[in-house]
Amino acid sequence: MMTDVTRLPVVELRDRLAAGALSALEVAEGFLARCEAVEPEVRAFAFLDPEHVRAQARRLDEHRKSGRPLGRLHGLPVALKDTIDTADMPTENGTAVDKGRRPEEDAVAVSRLRQAGALIFGKTVTTELAYFAPGPTRNPHDLERTPGGSSQGSAAAVAAGMAPLAVGTQTAGSVIRPAAFCGIVGFKPSFGLIPRSGVLTQCRELDTLGTFARDLEGAALLAEGLQGHDEGDPDTRPLAALPLLSACGEMPPYQPLFAFVRGPTWDQAAADTVEAFAELAGALGEIGGTGPDGEGICDEVELPEEFAEGIEAQLRLQHVGIARNYGHYLDRHGELMSPVLRQAVEQGRALSAIEFLNAKDWAAVLRDGLDRLFERYDAILTPAAPGEAPRDLAITGKPAFNALWTLLGLPAVTLPLLAGENGMPLGVQLVGRKGEDERLLRTAAWLQRSLTADDASTTTREAKLA
Template sequence: MARKTDPELARLSAADALGRLERGEAKAVDLVDACLDRIAAREPEVGAWTYLDRDHAIAQAEAADGRRASGRSPGPLHGLPVGVKDIIDTADMPTENGAALDAGRRPRTDAAVVERLRAAGAVIMGKTVTTELAFLTPAGTRNPHDPERTPGGSSSGSAAAVADFMVPLAVGSQTAGSVIRPASFCGVVGYKPSRGLISRAGVLPVAEPLDTMGVFARTVGDAAMLAQALCGPDPRDPAALVQPVPRLAAAAASGPPVKPLFAFVRQPAWEELAEDDMREAFAELAGFLGEQCDEVALPEPFSKGLDIHRTIMFAGLARHYAHYYNRGGDTLSAGARAAVEEGRTVLAHDYLVALDWVALLNAGLEQIFERYDAIVTPAAPGQAPKDLATTGNAAFCSLWTMCGVPAVTLPLLEGYDGMPIGVQLIGPRGGDERLLRTARWLMEETARADGQEG
């Protein structure tokens, strides 16, 4: 006999869903069923998934219910459905990296983040669409708010799946703007922790000095809960920090001791790329924050930041995509081939100098964070472009990725067409707890103001 599914379960936040499971008001299999039904109804239009096995998802949920029924510790993500970007290795599912040459690829082991998801009791629903090799070429996913618009990239499917209530949580990665930008375009919370908090072992490398894991959710608290479960040292990733796991969830749930101060930063790409509706929306936000927000100019060295990021990233692309280029360059998009070719022209001297710049830029940020709790800045030039041949421009994210600092984008603003525009908050490296606490405060304050106006 078929189970009767409550479709509203799919719309719950991760925290609310977890509460129902803990109170016995629903089972993991009910939640997964609701998400699978939502996927079945919406996937033809959104295209968020590259691999999904309904029976396997249900089997994981039944196992989670069995663990709880037996009295064993269910884990902090017990029974919660999670989407995993298809550059992250999964031993029981294909990992094809959005590349024709990797079609049918079956890893032997799980990536570190997948190991931690399983240990935390999550249900790994399937693999979400990535752009080709986590770079620029789209792979068919559409924005849930308007199917004629891009969802962003490269974590396209992860952002779209969370935005469309297919799953409450998803995992992605960022080398330039691949978490923050799609979260902004799709109207969800995207969180890129300080580099080194989450291991990259078992994830397709693009450029090691830049590559960072990230998460998608519909609330700041949910993003913090998922990220905390993924944090921790890992000798397989030389960049992984050896330190206690930060208390991200508790920080996100707490209030700041005093009202936070924000530094509004326009960034080097502002004059060239910022769209009119985004400029107006941020002017309104700055007005709302009033004396808690000052406009602050980045130190002069940041004017070279985007060029420095490009040097580091394209050198990495040339290294890690070389075997694709050499084995079957004709299967790659023109953009991927051009990136490899450009990366091969980067001189060792220029690459090493570019790496040295990162410390200089972080020194400039430290001066800002001596006074301000967070930098507030756009996540993207504006709302999602009405163009499925692009994933948008990452220029408003690249600096922060290069510096390794934590970033979170919040779905607070709208463009002229009613599409989401994300507000990006930046904190000092290692200041993830403070950043999430500040992000939660800003979400609540703007919601309170909207309620009063309504």
């Protein structure tokens, strides 16, 4: 029987490609067929050229036949948010102003993907300049609901089975939130782990590349291939590469401890989110028993009131970045810009230098304030979004449960472990200490394994499209 490549776990797909059990062209054809079936409804892609996909696949198969070494991502299709420069495809940043824009060279992240043997599958829809005005993409679980933003196309493409892997960016909640809404895994690594040269800049102090997959191992594998120092990105550092994939398969040296944090935006959590997380915290007690000191493995931890300042600090930094980096769009083509983006530019321009510097200071102060928490707990447990994806395609939802962790540069991952009152996915977000991405992924994998496998609310949810 023919293998449905779109349903294979990412690591298994990689291994079959490496062993020659599947050719890159066979894999490409499988995902192209899926795109033909569901893309007209989901509308996840800003650019998809099937013949270009096939040409890349044939070159990868020829490379294999030559006997030369294979890259770690050989033959794996990867979809890219349309804010990431590609020399062989348009990069239009979700705005009519950049329609037809074709970069002269690849972003550093894209170069690394090609070097690793990945097949660049296409460019996915982003909101206007990766802010809040949505594109045409719809949620594969319910076409009347938003897929989130701003990496909406990347999340929807993976959730609908049109690509096994995708790359997005996050400045507030643009990886974690759409992954949660679409019922897949989203991984936002520590700030500075993945270089951003050749990626649309919204706010240098916040912008972070992240990965999407239907399983944790896939998201880790992709991030592992993207990480590393880049002289063109001053926020990266020359450090040894982290073995992110292997961390997902390791057993923790001791039973993980979780800090259930409601956070300063808990009043925005929907009723089904509140109920679901109460049940999850209780389930952790039943699954894990007690921790090494005889206490429960999931404690509720209340953050000091000062952390509420972090929400405003993130927004100030983002608005200043938008004013600085998008101001020229408004000045030259204001008639083509959405009201929400024009307002953000104006708000950023109204902020003083003192307000900007104070916001940067808050990031360092609050991050230091969490050090003692991470000395005891392996991860913060908190919602990935206020609730289910809103039934409104004119909005992308709120980054209320993401912005604080983005400000602090902490690694975060969302797992599709829960369901809301309408059967839509609810993401469980785990947050780790900056630079300890391996520990976070190991803890996330433990959590997945520990939850009852046959409970429909604790397994990766299939998109409802046929």
